[in-house]
Amino acid sequence: MKKNPEQEIDQSARFAFSFFVASAGLWLLAAALLAYIAAAKLTDPLFLSSLEFFTYGKIKVSQANAFVYGWGGNSIFAVSLWIIARLSQSLVRGSIFLIFAGAIWNLSITFGLLGILDGHMLGHELLEMPKQVWPALLVSYLIIAFIIFVVFRSRKQKVTIAPQWFIIAALIWFPCLFLFGWSGLELNPGRGTLQSILSIWFGQNVIWLWLTPVALGCAYYIIPSVLNRPIDKYYLAVFGFWCIAGLAPWSVVHHLEGGPVPMWVPAIGTVMSIAMVFPIAVASTNFHSTAFQDVSKVWNYLPLRFVIFGTLSYTISSYIGVIFSLPAVAKLTQFSIINEFHFNQRVYGFFSMIIFGIVYHILPQITGREIGTAAKNFHFWTSALGVFALLLAYLVGGLTHGVLGQQPSLAWATVIESVKPYFLITEYAFLILGFSQLVFVLNLWKVLVPNPFASSDRQANLKTA
């Protein structure tokens, strides 16, 4: 029986895709565990305190790195490989190099995180892993990105569409960001607070120009292809793309408001982040006016439900982010746990939810096996609940923290006392999220690595697939 071209492409991408998704799942669990430990240490400072390996600062930092580079990196490789291959209608070649580079990537992150826990942290945001691991990370990244590029270059259709722009751009941005950041922070370190500007520029842009565009690209891919209707007002997408490309690198430095840096730096950041309402509005219009033409399908097809949850979360929280970048508001919330709200809404509420959706969409096509509906529903509802509780706690807690912290007559201990209940909620939220992700990863592994002793009709199923 001759396979149709799509199945052939799936077949060629299967090995590498499975590898990346499987390792992404493990990193997700590692990050969930670290997130829970960190949250528990805030509610009970004596928890694990006698071990130097587990100081709060180290755990918190390694959680962010495990999440962004472990879970984020691997899942970015997986979904961009598959989406680019499908859209280019060309086969993935050199899977063995992908696996090889992926193994280096994962090993480097493992060593990097151990390095952080062992006390060799660098002081730059999301560049905290010790400097020895970065060359290996960069080389393995370039190998993977190069192979995806080769797939893209051999595309049948010369005209490109939105998901391709976002994903290819994200693949190019990350190494550029890294080299820019690295040159000013480690190779030829700037003096004084120049380092702080670059550090925040890099750390925020990794989220804005690496994780965000890939998730947006996934949404641009899955919504029209599942609903089988074109993106509404698609002509705006190109404007939205260039707005993000042009504004995001400038807007992120608004976090330095009032700090010991030249005044124009945060001022530009604020102006640019207000201008970010345009790309947010464009993406939101594109996604939601398309999706809401067929609400029942969105609701009933679980991967799409995940994705729309993610895009709604992106819209709402990005607008909230714009509000919090206004100087009058930043005065209150700048150094509060609102920062945790921003980070978690972006990586959990938006990026991860979309990746969950797209992985659920791809898995049956690539392996021929389906994860049970009950497990998927459990994953969706616990994730939604966990994300909602987490973000609400950080938002309300952050406002409390910020507003009370700005009352000079209130002792700092009193301020923290009133934030403590919110820390407790986040601990429970991370527990729920951890459970939810455990179910996801167990099922994922069960589908990717089938039990060789399974019953014969399932084996037969496998062969026909």
Add this chain to the structure above:
Amino acid sequence: MNNIFKFSIYIFLTLSFAWLAFVVGATNQYGDLEPTAESLEEDGSIPPDAELFPKSMAGIAQLGAKEYLSLGCATCHTQQVRSEEAGFDVERGWGKRPSVPRDYILQEEVLLGHNRVGPDLANVGMREYSSEWLHKHLFMPQSVVEGSICQPSPFLYEENKEASVDSIEITNGETNIFIKPSLRANRIVAYLESLHQNYELPEIAFSDILEEDQSVEIASAVAEPETIATAFPSWLSEQMESGKEIYMKVGAGGGLCYTCHQINGQGIPGAFPPLTGSDWVLGDKERLIKLSIHGLMGEIEVNGEKYNGVMAGFGIQAGGPPLNDQQIADVLTYIRNDWGNSASAISPEEVASVRNSVKDRAPNQMWTAAELQSNSSPD
């Protein structure tokens, strides 16, 4: 958009413009900042003999910065006082003035931070915490600040049931334990104590907000810090503060005192004599100044115990450049007035006159206890 090369170049450019603006723009603007005097001459030059700020950190504090970074303290603590339009940091008492870029140019690790789960630490060295308080806080924050969620670092200390010379007593419910700081703990405390922006710069003066409204209580996380300075008149507390810094400091401008006499001035039995309650410290000023300048060797009796060792002088030839009269006066005043000691202050003039009286003595000729005793007893 369909040509991958053009597309790549465009998106590379959008990114690099922003990077160029921030890096090249900011470098251009303040990349060559240098330490300067608190106020400049009218023509913009630095007045001769003016003290320059910021000062570089002592070596031990620089090592402390690395420990601070590696433990992840920057996750919860910022080190920046925001400008007055951007927040109420000055009102809260987190600094006498907003931080400016020049404050950070000599720091190897710039740890501005962006989260304040704990208080800002840009001026923690200016607050009235004793190093003992800081050690207690580092060991078990909850023992000094009720309800603190700061993480304890017991792995930096050696715990004992019994008191030893340089141990710190901690009351933990019913029981008392004694902790002995490790080298790393001492580095971190030295770093914290060195963090302050207690000087004006040509571009920024001390804020007048606090003076306008004296009723604003400076709130900090401290229940009741033990103070070394509040009981003294301001000129004396300044001398005490500077003396303490010299006592703790390693390298240029430091006395290296604490390495032998310990942070609590108790010395080590059988090896290094205590400074607390010692007649050598509290008694005759001239004798104290003399041995400080040239050093002391041979047998000496302190508080009834006999010691036999060598103390290098720090007035003429120390490991680094010698201390000047003011610095010697400060550190001697400090040891005469901390840890329960109480004696009159020593002025730089007194040091100068003693220095003058012994100027014929060879720089490497240390005093012996007997020599000093016989010199001082006829008076």
